[in-house]
Amino acid sequence: MSGRYDHLDESDVRVRASRKGSRPRTKERPAHEDAVLGVVTTVDRGRYTTRVDDRSVIAMRARELGRARIVVGDRVGMVGDTSGRADTLARIVRVEERRTVLRRSADDSDTVERVIVANADQLVIVTALADPEPRARMVDRCLVAAYDAGLDPLLVLTKADLASPAEFLQHYTALDVPAVVTASVVDGERLTVDADDLERVREALQGRTSVLVGHSGVGKSTLVNALVPHAARATGVVNAVTGRGRHTSTSAIALELAEGGWVVDTPGVRSFGLGHVDPATFVQHFEDLAAGTAGCPRGCSHDEPECALDAWVEQGHAGPAGPARLESLRRLLRSRTGEEHG
Structure with a gap:
């Protein structure tokens, strides 16, 4: 049986291109060398x-x-x-690849990390000596985060006009954490930082990228406004009933310092989740103690009776400051768990 299409062959038939998948796929992405x-x-x-x-x-x-x-x-x-x-x-x-990463978890049971700031080299822990009362446990947790991130810690103690820093600083003598103490002064109608104290802070920040963290109400935004006058960061007061400050910074922002360097102001925090920090790796930041963990049992928390660090310190391997350093290490490790109580 013949028909009107008998004289056609394959070359005479038009093939409609498929709309889906007609363009060859490639996994290669543009290099953007001119970025x-x-x-x-x-x-x-x-x-x-x-x-x-x-x-x-x-x-x-x-x-x-x-x-x-x-x-x-x-x-x-x-x-x-x-x-x-x-x-x-x-x-x-x-x-680009990050040099350092400051991170936290939602709480201590959550191992999912949240990156806060990238490529910083110093963590400035701001705490008030009064109004609100200093919270050593919170400072300890921030120190853990700093060591874990590979950042140098710096303590900035504010409101020294209201209380002496001596007793609080004793907690950190064995850790050799540098500290700058500042007092508040009134300049016209605004509260600011004593000029000499501010200069010492500037020297500690010069040429570095520093992240400022601290509870609300400790004077962090006041410090930032003194360091970078055009920043105009909002400041708040401490609630007389709860002793807590009101959150004034709502997002992180990097501000350039006139004398060189950057400060990153972060929102005030009430807690610092450390669920992502592994005690086994954290102890490596204490070079005088790390070698002593070789004799520890598998899974040692370094804060238990079988821990080999006790014998290591008793034998003098960690030097004269060994006992105080070990106690400080264990205090920091204990700060990773439990509720935040100050």
């Missing part, structure tokens, strides 16, 4: 303010980055309009 490098200074609802040389550039995340989180301090590569002009938007296409 402009910048540092993220603040994050706000999916928009990233970055510093590129002497200008600020607003950017958004490129879809190709997936769900990778970008935080303050990240060094990023951007394409698109990086002029920094009003109403322009660049696109972040790459996040």
Whole structure:
């Protein structure tokens, strides 16, 4: 049986291209070798303010980055309009490898870490000596976070005009944690930091990227405003009933210091989850004690009767300060668990 299409062959038939999958797929992503490098200074609802040389550039995340989180301090590569002009938007296409990562977990039972700041090199733990009362346990937890992140810790004790720092500082003598003590003064109608004390803080921050953490109400924002006058960070007062401060900083922001360096102001915290910190790795930050853990039983918490560190210290391997150092280490390890009680 013949038909009207008998004279046609395959070359005469038009094949409609499939709309789905017609373009060859590739796993290769553009290298973006021309990307402009910048540092993220603040994050706000999916928009990233970055510093590129002497200008600020607003950017958004490129879809190709997936769900990778970008935080303050990240060094990023951007394409698109990086002029920094009003109403322009660049696109972040790459996040450079981080040198350091300051992180916390939601609570001590949660091992999922939340990155707070990237590429900092100093953690400044701000605590008041009075109004509100200092909380050594909170400071201990911040020290654990600093050592875990590879950051140098610095204590800044505020409101020395209300109480002496001597007793509180005794807790940290064995740890050799540097400290700067500051007093509050009234300048006209505003509360600020004593000029000589402020200069000592500036010297400790110069040329470094420092993250400031602390409870609400300890004077952190007051300190930031004194260091960076144009910052205009909101300040609050301490509740007379609860002894707690009101949260005034709502997001992290990196601010450049006139004399060189950066400070990253973070929102006031009530607790610092450390569920992601492994005691076995944390003890390595105490070089005079770490070698003594070789004789510890498997899974040793380093705060139990079978711990080999007791004999190590008794034999003098950790030096004259060994007993105090061991007690400080164990105090920090104990701060990882339980409720926050100050």
